[in-house]
Amino acid sequence: MPDWKSSCLCLPGFYLGLALFTFTGDAVAQNPPAAADLLELPLEELMAMDVAVTTAAKRPQAFFDTPAAISVLTAGDLRRSGVTHIADALRLLPGVQVARISASEWAVSVRGLNGRFARYLQVLLDGRSLYTPMFSGVNWDELDLAIEDVERIEVVRGPGGTLWGANAVNGVINIVTKPAHADGARIVAGAGDRGRHVLSGQWGGQHGTVKYRLSASDKREPGLQGEDSGLREDDWRSQRLAGRLDWSGEGHRFSLSLAALHSQDSPYFADLRPASVQASNATALLPINQEKQGYSFQGTWLSELTDVDSLALRLSYDWTERESDAVDWETSNADLDIEWRRQQGAHDLTLGLNSRSSRSRAEGVGGYPIVIVPEQGELNTMSFFGQDQWRLHPDWDLVFGLRYDNQSEAQDHWQYHWRGLWRASERQRWWLATSRARGTPSRIATDPSEIGFAQTQAEPFPGVMVPARILSVNQENVLSSADLRAYELGYRFGGDRLTADLTVFHHRYDNLLAAEFIGLRMQPGHVDILTRFDTLDDVRAEGAEWAFSWRFAERWLLQYNGSVINYRNDSVDSGLGALRASAAASAEVPSNQHALRLLGQVGGVQATLTVRRIAALDSVDIDAYTALDATLEWQPVPGWRVALIGRNLIESDHVEAEREAFFADRFEVEPSVLLRLEWRQ
Amino acid sequence: MKRGWRLILGVLVLSSSALAQQPMAALKVAYVYNFTKFIDWPAADSGSVLTLCLIEPDPELEVQFRALDGRSVGEARMRLLRLSPADDISACHVLYSEEPLPVAGDSGVLVVTDQSRPGSVINFSVTGQKLRFDIDRGEARRRGLKISSRLLRLAREVR
Numbered sequence: 001m002p003d004w005k006s007s008c009l010c011l012p013g014f015y016l017g018l019a020l021f022t023f024t025g026d027a028v029a030q031n032p033p034a035a036a037d038l039l040e041l042p043l044e045e046l047m048a049m050d051v052a053v054t055t056a057a058k059r060p061q062a063f064f065d066t067p068a069a070i071s072v073l074t075a076g077d078l079r080r081s082g083v084t085h086i087a088d089a090l091r092l093l094p095g096v097q098v099a100r101i102s103a104s105e106w107a108v109s110v111r112g113l114n115g116r117f118a119r120y121l122q123v124l125l126d127g128r129s130l131y132t133p134m135f136s137g138v139n140w141d142e143l144d145l146a147i148e149d150v151e152r153i154e155v156v157r158g159p160g161g162t163l164w165g166a167n168a169v170n171g172v173i174n175i176v177t178k179p180a181h182a183d184g185a186r187i188v189a190g191a192g193d194r195g196r197h198v199l200s201g202q203w204g205g206q207h208g209t210v211k212y213r214l215s216a217s218d219k220r221e222p223g224l225q226g227e228d229s230g231l232r233e234d235d236w237r238s239q240r241l242a243g244r245l246d247w248s249g250e251g252h253r254f255s256l257s258l259a260a261l262h263s264q265d266s267p268y269f270a271d272l273r274p275a276s277v278q279a280s281n282a283t284a285l286l287p288i289n290q291e292k293q294g295y296s297f298q299g300t301w302l303s304e305l306t307d308v309d310s311l312a313l314r315l316s317y318d319w320t321e322r323e324s325d326a327v328d329w330e331t332s333n334a335d336l337d338i339e340w341r342r343q344q345g346a347h348d349l350t351l352g353l354n355s356r357s358s359r360s361r362a363e364g365v366g367g368y369p370i371v372i373v374p375e376q377g378e379l380n381t382m383s384f385f386g387q388d389q390w391r392l393h394p395d396w397d398l399v400f401g402l403r404y405d406n407q408s409e410a411q412d413h414w415q416y417h418w419r420g421l422w423r424a425s426e427r428q429r430w431w432l433a434t435s436r437a438r439g440t441p442s443r444i445a446t447d448p449s450e451i452g453f454a455q456t457q458a459e460p461f462p463g464v465m466v467p468a469r470i471l472s473v474n475q476e477n478v479l480s481s482a483d484l485r486a487y488e489l490g491y492r493f494g495g496d497r498l499t500a501d502l503t504v505f506h507h508r509y510d511n512l513l514a515a516e517f518i519g520l521r522m523q524p525g526h527v528d529i530l531t532r533f534d535t536l537d538d539v540r541a542e543g544a545e546w547a548f549s550w551r552f553a554e555r556w557l558l559q560y561n562g563s564v565i566n567y568r569n570d571s572v573d574s575g576l577g578a579l580r581a582s583a584a585a586s587a588e589v590p591s592n593q594h595a596l597r598l599l600g601q602v603g604g605v606q607a608t609l610t611v612r613r614i615a616a617l618d619s620v621d622i623d624a625y626t627a628l629d630a631t632l633e634w635q636p637v638p639g640w641r642v643a644l645i646g647r648n649l650i651e652s653d654h655v656e657a658e659r660e661a662f663f664a665d666r667f668e669v670e671p672s673v674l675l676r677l678e679w680r681q
Numbered sequence: 682m683k684r685g686w687r688l689i690l691g692v693l694v695l696s697s698s699a700l701a702q703q704p705m706a707a708l709k710v711a712y713v714y715n716f717t718k719f720i721d722w723p724a725a726d727s728g729s730v731l732t733l734c735l736i737e738p739d740p741e742l743e744v745q746f747r748a749l750d751g752r753s754v755g756e757a758r759m760r761l762l763r764l765s766p767a768d769d770i771s772a773c774h775v776l777y778s779e780e781p782l783p784v785a786g787d788s789g790v791l792v793v794t795d796q797s798r799p800g801s802v803i804n805f806s807v808t809g810q811k812l813r814f815d816i817d818r819g820e821a822r823r824r825g826l827k828i829s830s831r832l833l834r835l836a837r838e839v840r
Contacts, residue, residue, distance in 0.1 A: 035745040038711035039752070042837055046711050047811060076737040077764065179744070496796070606766055638769045 005145045064494055067399060067431035069095070069157040069503040071547060073180070078147050080599065080608040082631040082645030082674065084190075084198050084219065085360065086153065086175060087140045091612060092289035092597070094546035094561035095157045096171075096502075097589040099657035101117035102667045103223045104141040104236040104265040107657045110157045110171030111507060112541055112565055113587040115660040119513075120439060120482060122160065122168035125175045126257065128298055128316045131167050132331050133358035133379050136442035141263060142294060143175075143322060144238045146200035146217035148188050148678075151178040157545060158505055159486045161415040161437030162401040163387060169437045169484050170507075180204060180211040180246040180255075190676035192645075194222035195235060198676070211246045223266070226665035227655055229285055233667065238263035251304040260295040269326050269662040272452035273367040277467050278525035283455045285664045286326065294320030312339045326662070327370045329362040348389040355382045360443055369452030369471060377443050380408040397421040411479050425449060429492040439482030445513060445533060446477045453661035458527040460520055468527040472515060478533050483510040509539040540568045556599045562594040587660075590615035590624075607633045614656070622666075625654040641678040706742040708812050709751060709805060713777060713793055717754045719832035722774055723789045723825040724831060731757040734764050734773035741780070788825045802826065806837060813837040 039047060063070055071093050073081075083089045087106040091098045097114050099107045107114045109121060119136035122129065123143075130138050153175050160168035184205065190198040191545070197220045204213035217240045223233025242259040271277070271284035297320035303311045321330045339352035358379045364370035387401035399419040406412050417435035424430055433613040444451070451472045458468035485508045494501040516534040520527055543565035550558045567588070594613045608631040616624040628650040633643040648654075653668035718732060725817050731754055734744055743763065750761040762773065770776055770787055777793045794801040802820045815838040821828050833839050 035707040035710035036748040038707055039714050039748060041711065043712065043715040043832075046708060046715065047813070047835065049708065050812070074737070074739075079765070601766060604769075633765070635765075635768045638772060641765065641768070 051429040061355045064429060064492055065397070065421060065423070067096070067397065067421040067433055067477065068160070069488060069490055069505070069545060071155055071157075071501070073153040073155075075148075075151055078150055079633075079643075080152070080606070080631055080633070081610070082608075082629065082643065082647065082676075084147060084221070084674070085140070086105065086143055086145060086147070086150070088647075089147070089153065090155070090173070092595060092610070093153075093155050094501075094547045095543075095563040095596075096155055097593070100224075100667075100669050101657045101659050102265075102267040103221050104238075104263070105267055105659065106140045108138070108140060109174075109589065110155065110173075110544065112567055112589045113170060113509075113512070114589045114657075115587055116657075117661060118587070120167070120169040120484075121166050121171055123173045123175070123479075124164075126177055126298065127174075127300070127314055127337075127392040128296065128318065129167070129333070129335065129356065131440070132320075132329060132442075133333065133360045133377075134329060134362060134441050134443050136156065136167060136445075138662060139234070139322075140318075141238070141265065142261060142292060144217075144219060144240060144261065144263065144362070145175070145242075146188070146198070146202075146215065146240070148186065148200055149177050149202070149215055149217075149242070157503065158433070158488050158507075159415075159417065159435045159437030159484055161416045162385060162435065166381060166383065166405050166407075166415075166438055166440040166481070169439050169482055177244075177257075178213075178243075180244045184678065185681040188676065188678045190643075190645075190674045192674035193672055195220055196222050196672065196674060198674070208249055208250065213244045214242070216241050217342070224667035224669065225653075226268065226285070227668055229268075229655055229665045231285060231287075231665070233268060234266040234287065234289075236263070236265035238265075248334075253302045255298075255300045257298045258295070261293065263290075263292045265290050267659075268664040268667075270664045272369050272421055272455060272469050272662070274523065274526065277455055277469050280455075280467065283664055284301065288324040288326045290322060290324035292320065292322045293608055294318065308342050308344045310341050313337065317367050325365055327362060329360065329677045331358065331360040333358045348393040351386045353382070353384045356380070363442070367445070369450065369469070371451070372443055372447050372449040374447070377447050379441060379446070381440070382406045382470050395423040407441055409446040409477065410481055413483075415440045415679075427494050429490075431488075431490045431492075432486045433486070433490075435484075435486050436487070436489075437484045439511075441481055444474075446479075448476075449474050451661075452528075453510070454663055456529070458515070458520065458529055460522065460527050467525070468529050470529045470531060471521075472532065473518070473530050474532050478511075478513065478535060480511045480535065483511055484508070497551045499547075499549045502544070503546070504544045505542070506543040509541070510535070510537045512536040542566050542568075557599045559597040559599070560595070562592065564592045565589060566591065566645045588617055588619045590617055607632050611650075617657075620658055622655050622657070625651050625653075625656070627651060639680055641676075643674075643676040643678070645674040645676060646671070647674075705812070706739070706745045709742070709777075710745045712805070712812065712814065713746075713775060714749055714752070714754070716791065716793065716832065717759075717775060719829040720791055721827035721829075722791075729757055731759050731774045732762055732772055733759055733775045733777070734762045734770060736764050736766055736776070736778040737766075738763065738777075739779065746777075788823070790824060791826055792820075792824075803836075808837065815840065 028355035073089055073092060078089055081089055081092055087098055087108055088095045090108060095110055097109045101107055101116055105116055107118060109118045113120050117135045117137050123138045132139060135162050156172040158171060160172040164172045165202055186202045188200045200217035202215040219238050223235050223238040225232045240261045244257040247254045266287045266289045268285045269288050271286035276284045298316040300314045316335045319332040334357045337354040342349045361376045362370060362372050363375055383403055383405045389399045392398050401417050403415040415437050417433060419433040422430045452469050453472060454470040456468050456470060459463050459465055470482055488503060488505045490503040514534050514536045515531040518530045519536045521530055545559035545563040552558055592615045598609045610629040612627045614625055616622060627648045629647045631643055631645045633641060635641050648669055648671045653670050655666045656669055658666045733744060733749060746761055749759045752759050770790055773790050775791045779795050792801045793803045795805050797804040797815060802817055804815050806815060814836055816833060816836045817840045
């Protein structure tokens with residue numbers, strides 16, 4: 001159990017929503033009543049009331065008026081996309097880089113610095129921060145929710161650290177599940193090629209003022225095949241059980257959720273055990289047979305103190321254990337968040353503190369070179385933050401936010417943002433932001449460690465080639481976390497048939513984690529190439545992101561989004577060594593990506609077609625690819641829905657990414673089909 | 682006033698985007714509830730349940746609409762159904778959709794939309810800061826719906 005005296009408070013999820021809300025002006029100022037309060041009023045009286053939005057734009061006003069690069073996927077988008085995992089759904093959003101590594105592993109990032117162990121994104125599930133204290137990134141396989149349980153996914157590109165927590169360097173992904181009462185009973189069953197299946201059920205209802213929901217899901221995802229080795233991974237199986245209770249009373253609201261997960265997969269790792277390294281000249285593959293289990297608990301309490309003040313509290317705890325033939329690790333996080341808010345006049349002020357206490361343990365299995373000392377370690381963070389949104393003028397908003405993070409294993413730091421919004425006309429918005437965001441410390445960067453991450457060959461003496469492995473050996477704490485200064489400019493247009501959203505950005509990073517060569521260590525039968533963590537400064541990225549939506553006919557909608565990004569690192573160019581360069585390159589993302597989506601309805605059939613074009617990754621020699629996803633959905637009888645889903649249909653097999661550590665082979669993403677049945681009461 | 686917690690709850694449990702729409706959403710729900718009092722459905726269709734369907738509603742809008750779930754209108758009790766655009770709407774008495782897609786011509790369905798479009802009987806419009814609505818009498822007749830003259834008088838435009 002967490003030690004609350006030293007635990008930290010983190011409420012990142014909270015803030016995403018909060019900030020979005022905060023950025024909207026009118027609704028706040030007019031103190032809107034809820035529908036229930038209005039129902040008994042006669043129509044004449046209702047017609048005399050002012051509506052609290054100044055435009056008739058149908059798109060969610062808050063997004064339109066938010067001075068940040070933000071986009072959202074709704075439950076409808078998710079269902080139409082036909083995806084079975086959240087990571088694949090994120091491909092539909094502009095500027096989000098998603099690449100599949102194996103059946104159960106993804107590299108997901110925003111604005112670059114991607115990888116299996118990417119660590120510059122704040123990912124939240126109903127406000128609970130999901131990054132692991134081991135490497136500050138997210139294990140996407142642990143986030144295997146039934147897609148039907150998700151209400152929406154909001155993505156903020158660019159720094160959001162001031163409001164959303166220490167890890168929101170490159171962006172924030174906020175996954176919001178449906179409230180307890182959203183659906184009654186529901187069953188979804190789907191089957192496809194190679195034994196692929198999805199199965200989920202939900203039962204919800206209401207008892208007095210308490211609303212409840214129980215849901216369960218089971219999935220089987222076929223393993224992928226290695227490009228060189230021809231080896232096929234075992235299938236990935238995963239199960240999840242979740243429950244939620246929502247209760248509301250006068251001026252209070254309470255929500256409690258519990259979830260448990262279990263999953264089995266077997267990605268291939270490079271076999272870095274000494275005996276295997278000595279025995280082979282090429283990289284030996286080890287199927288690591290992973291078994292994962294975990295649970296999470298969360299309680300939120302919301303209270304209205306006065307007409308203008310409100311208080312929110314969130315408490316969560318999660319525990320995850322991963323056991324495999326290469327490494328066993330176990331992590332737990334305890335979070336507490338408190339937030340006070342006052343909305344008065346032209347100001348909307350938020351003050352809060354959050355605390356996160358993480359414990360983690362990792363050890364190599366059967367001689368696999370993973371050692372972190374001490375085996376069981378702890379990281380604590382306590383943060384204080386504040387933000388004011390000020391409506392200077394009906395057409396101008398100014399937002400300033402500041403955050404201070406006190407960390408047990410790294411230097412304390414400050415984060416800030418300034419944002420401005422100009423309502424240039426009813427249909428147009430301009431926004432500008434400058435911010436500084438910091439990464440969060442992780443066990444691999446703060447504690448002494450020795451971790452093997454690749455197999456290769458070395459030439460310790462001229463003409464003598466011997467098997468080798470590359471190890472990262474660290475004695476010292478990398479005290480300073482990633483540091484980003486960002487400048488962003490955005491424009492939005494919201495017409496009746498056409499909408500546009502454009503963003504340009506400039507990012508400058510310091511203290512990015514990289515590796516430098518420190519020497520060779522002779523071993524019986526092989527050589528260890530030793531590296532240690534180093535930090536890269538002055539890494540710059542520039543880019544643009546765009547999204548257009550055009551309703552060209554009554555039943556048809558065409559969407560196009562894309563992004564370009566260009567990374568520059570002067571210190572790599574100045575010749576600090578191949579290893580450093582490769583460390584930076586391993587975080588490379590495609591220089592451009594595009595997604596074109598056509599949605600329409602023909603008779604009773606709803607059709608969705610998506611074409612994605614992703615540029616090549618030159619540093620790791622991955623080709624550009626084009627993928628076509630298609631979903632056809634219809635309703636044979638009321639209450640039932642049938643969907644036929646095809647994904648990755650154009651290109652036969654393609655590689656999207658290679659794991660930057662423990663690399664064994666590259667695995668090919670194949671065309672897939674799924675027939676999905678849904679029953680809903 | 683309940684503003685504070687509702688807003689923050691939205692932040693935590695729903696999402697913020699919808700929050701700014703809240704007053705608009707609440708007003709629309711109250712309008713729709715009022716509309717039902719001024720409409721006569723075809724006799725064959727009048728039962729003890731009045732089914733109100735939403736097509737892929739925005740979450741906040743759905744929360745607001747839930748205020749109607751179980752509420753009585755005359756002798757009927759309202760029931761809320763959430764649909765996707767491809768679903769069958771014949772069981773609906775009222776259908777509300779924000780999406781400007783056309784709606785099937787099923788009779789007995791009061792189609793309420795945000796903008797005037799084929800198939801809609803009532804469409805909302807915002808004039809100045811006020812929420813207004815237009816009524817398409819021809820469409821109402823085609824769907825076998827009788828609209829009281831009191832509601833027609835309140836409409837901004839009757840086609």
